[in-house]
Amino acid sequence: MTNRSRAPWRVAEFFAGIGLAGTGLRAAGLEVTWSNDIAKAKHDLFRRLNGKIRGHRYIVGDLGKLSSSDLPYDSDLAWASFPCTDLSIAGTRAGLHKGAASSTFWHFIKALSALGDSRPRLIALENVTAFATSHSGRDIASAIRSLNGLGYSVDILSIDARHFLPQSRPRLFLVGVSGAVLDDGKAGSIRPKWLDPIYADPSLRTHRMGLPELPPLRTTGLAEILEQVGDGDDRWWARERVAVFIESLSRAQRARFDALLAGTSYSYRTAYRRMRDGVPRWEVRSDEVAGCLRTSSGGSSKQAVVEVGHGTCRVRWMTPMEYASLMGAPSASLSGISDHHAYSGFGDAVCAPVVEWLARNYLVPVLESAADDSPQDTWALAG
CATH class of the missing domain: 3.40.50.150 (Vaccinia Virus protein VP39)
Structure with a gap:
């Protein structure tokens, strides 16, 4: 050899x-x-x-x-x-x-x-x-x-x-x-x-x-890799979509979410959509790390980013650049690369x-x- x-x-x-x-x-x-x-x-x-x-x-x-x-x-x-x-x-x-x-x-x-x-x-x-x-x-x-x-x-x-x-x-x-x-x-x-x-x-x-x-x-560090997405950015979900997100949470998930919502500082979490007893539900992680990234094979495979606190909540999809940072490539240049190919890669x-x-x-x-x-x-x- x-x-x-x-x-x-x-x-x-x-x-x-x-x-x-x-x-x-x-x-x-x-x-x-x-x-x-x-x-x-x-x-x-x-x-x-x-x-x-x-x-x-x-x-x-x-x-x-x-x-x-x-x-x-x-x-x-x-x-x-x-x-x-x-x-x-x-x-x-x-x-x-x-x-x-x-x-x-x-x-x-x-x-x-x-x-x-x-x-x-x-x-x-x-x-x-x-x-x-x-x-x-x-x-x-x-x-x-x-x-x-x-x-x-x-x-x-x-x-x-x-x-x-x-x-x-x-x-x-x-x-x-x-x-x-x-x-x-x-x-x-x-x-x-x-x-x-x-x-x-x-x-x-x-x-x-x-x-x-x-x-x-x-158990922490998610906030450090998140991109700064401004208030007017259309990547943040509309109020009606966020309401549906919150409504889908299970009782235990909702109790955890409400505690974060009442917090005096913003917390950042990731969430997956999963089928539970035949019903699609969002599940928010309890810690400040991302769940395991997956390939892009439909909306349910992507993670959402949740910003919650001060009585307010915003939700959006995780960005390709955040995917890159979570995989150890924070300096990656993704200009001109489709979101689908970045998520999959x-x-x-x-x-x-x-x-x-x-x-x-x-x-x-x-x-x-x-x-x-x-x-x-x-x-x-x-x-």
């Missing part, structure tokens, strides 16, 4: 989308040299956000149909944020094998296999936490077993973006390492107990790397600060250790 002896470490980004994983990886000192995604619209947004990156190649096309000459043969790390549609509890739950979208994971495995001895030393997968329970755990076991077959031992981590940003966005990360692995056996909050059955499965080759504590979970991405933390504390140390220990084809754990 690929084993270069020095940085900058080279990364191939599969299912790259708009490239936010790459943003986090580059912030940690890694060099993203190859990207692939099937969606041209996401590639267009990638170019808007990143411009031309020297030495970087982005291939738009179906991964399952790429020729061998298009594959990245000189990468140290392969990152893959493959589709969650068939794994998420909000999706079909068709699974890793039967789901039309999530089954593209196997195109990734096929590509790794085609690389042969040029496979990267390190693999990182990202998906929703429901991946761990899809088909009673059989899907994630199948994925780990396929990586084991290619020579990788696998570690499983659960990280919420709320450690870094005012957005509740828990995600699962699988890190595959080639060669002999020294396991420090540590669990902790980054490997919650519901992952124990995976580590306990004797048919799977897994390991645990010692990692530092994550920053505390945020950012809602379907991975939070850049989470990737940067994982890269600095796990991926880069493993690559550095692997380079130092290459004659023995092993790496030591930090602990």
Whole structure:
């Protein structure tokens, strides 16, 4: 497998989308040299956000149909944020094998296999936490077993973006390492107990790397990322629409809302519209963080921003720029980009600060250790 002896470490980004994983990886000192995604619209947004990156190649096309000459043969790390549609509890739950979208994971495995001895030393997968329970755990076991077959031992981590940003966005990360692995056996909050059955499965080759504590979970910060939308801006909903919003709140939700309404300062919350017993209802979060951003597939998938206090309430949809900030790209230039493409691109991405933390504390140390220990084809754990 690929084993270069020095940085900058080279990364191939599969299912790259708009490239936010790459943003986090580059912030940690890694060099993203190859990207692939099937969606041209996401590639267009990638170019808007990143411009031309020297030495970087982005291939738009179906991964399952790429020729061998298009594959990245000189990468140290392969990152893959493959589709969650068939794994998420909000999706079909068709699974890793039967789901039309999530089954593209196997195109990734096929590509790794085609690389042969040029496979990267390190693999990182990202998906929703429901991946761990899809088909009673059989899907994630199948994925780990396929990586084991290619020579990788696998570690499983659960990280919420709320450690870094005012957005509740828990995600699962699988890190595959080639060669002999020294396991420090540590669990902790980054490997919650519901992952124990995976580590306990004797048919799977897994390991645990010692990692530092994550920053505390945020409960505030939403107001800091909100755009200043003036009183006369037509993005604020009309009074009649706000009245319907308030009327749809459940009894418990209304009690919480009324307490905020009576406050002597303005509070900022996000809200989702959900079906409850066949009735559409708005639900306002109790904390000052956003709910998990989603792709733009209708009004119910977007979040509303609620400003409430001093006896008044205003409501509007969250803006594309607020989406970008909540994903760790506050300096993104979205001029000329349709709201739909921005919502879809950012809602379907991975939070850049989470990737940067994982890269600095796990991926880069493993690559550095692997380079130092290459004659023995092993790496030591930090602990």
